[in-house]
Amino acid sequence: MQYKPILVQEYMQNLLKGNRAGCSSVARQYLAKNPSIKDLYEEVFKVSLYEIGRLWETNQITVATEHMATAITEGILNELFEQIIPEKRYNKKVVVACVENEKHQVGIKMVADVFEMKGWESFFLGTGIPTSELVKFIRETQPDILAISLSVYFNFAKLLKMLQILRSEFPYLQIILGGQAFTRVPDDVFQRLGNVVLLTDLYLLEKYIDSINANLKT
């Protein structure tokens, strides 16, 4: 377990320097020791990006640096993406989205990746998609699940509004929520919307998908 804090530190240093190759190498070193991409996401990427967020919140880095760190991590997600798609596919679809105007898309991409690892087809429209467009897309795609990420607590009111619109358009659509912002939100807020589940990390997400997949045929 000793290698983990060291690799996280190395990853952080490379992120702040904007050294993409260095970050990629750290990710590979991690996978050589622990081949779980999910663990890499949780233990290295998530920890590092939360720390980057904290550095911005405490006025130590610029938004540009935060963007760079995010972009590098997204690039590495793409590097790994090819490895994660399994042979075994279910005929199941998930649409992943951010709250309107939310700019942070790394978290939701990790969520999409976990779905892909579990044999689901994931669809991502990118950030900055108005709720009306999302509604249209859901109507076309007919997903089994909609996953929404909220990174910044500031956007919480927007999320509630978005959920109300989605619920009235799709009364039975299963919605799952996650993201950094939920470390501060009590989950009973969503109870009354029905069919909304809060999953605070990728492990809970994995268990949740497994419980669905257990009843499916490839």
Add this chain to the structure above:
Amino acid sequence: MEQQSKNNLISDWAGLICELSHQGYSVAIGIFDTNGQLLDANQAMCYFLDTNRSELKPGNLFINPDFSFFLSEEHNELVFEGLMTIGNYTDVSFVLQSRVFRRNNRILVYAEADVPDLFEENKKMSVLNQEVNNLQRQLIKEKKNLQATLAELKETQQLLIHSEKMNAMGKLVAGVAHELNNPIAFVYSNLFSLEKYVAEVFDAIRQIEKQVEQTGNQELLETIAQLKEKNELNYLEEDISEMTKESKVGIERVKTIVEDLRRFSRLDESDIKQVDLVENIRSTESIVRAEIAKKNIHYQYVGPLKLQLECFPGQLNQAILNVLINAIDAVQPGGHISLIVTDEKDKINIEVTDDGQGIPEKIKNRIFEPFFTTKPVGSGTGLGLSITYKIIHDLHKGTIEVESIVQQETKIKLTIPKK
């Protein structure tokens, strides 16, 4: 009026602002003499000119305009206004919004980076970067899809080639069978006539002999006896009858083989139709009979004598043949193969069991994969069971079960639902 007072408010802080600007990075300020010597510069100007505040020896130059331009307009205080490029002519260049002033023999260069513009550019770049990332991801997904499609196409292509081969073989077999049919028919019927005629000829000879005997002409009798002796007529009669009998058995066999071949190829029967499954199985057996005999295999069929089934007969024959060929390849000389047909209420089971080498557990999942073969290179295409699978599973909506104990037995059970 209010604007005026605000400006005055900033002016009140002029001293402090001036002091702070020494450390700043957004406005570059430098003082030169008319020889181009840098006399004082803030942090930003030092950065752009590639020097530091203690040395003041620029590594970079004013490229556009160059320094001499600042000396040409002697009468105005403002000697230049606009975008200025500082750099080293090779890899470094900065473009700054600048104003240059001259007072006596001192020149002030005041250059700013457009910070709101930089932020705007940065924002645009972040968004673009996200888009690129998302597109890259889509691309990877599409690539995966294309790879899967390509693999599928390759498989289909090979299956098509194989089925085309089988089709061509079927045509050839059907053609040969058809061509053989006529000669077989007349040989068959001629043989019967021949047998009859020969019997009549010998009968006539016997009657002639009898007639001569009655006349009592010893000399003639003697001659007949000699001729019979000389031409071995007694032996000939026996042998001819033996030969016709054998030829009849032979031609019967040829007839059955040709019928089997025709039934097996069943080119005319690519549609679903009601057939006698047992008769089909018999014709399939006949294709491998020689192999069975060569390896001295004990083969037995257990099942009804007749069994009507709605199926694609040609394809079903091929499916059974593939399983039989594998069983024959799997057993040792002198081994056992059985084909058991059972008729259930809503389905028919065809079970081929052999006591051959068996299928190891680790490859059991793969035996229906196209091109998977354990036979030596060149002797098996690895397509047999995958074709059987397609025929049973896809065409007849049936199932295939495999049970195998290594070095003991293998049972392949084809189940076909009755309509």
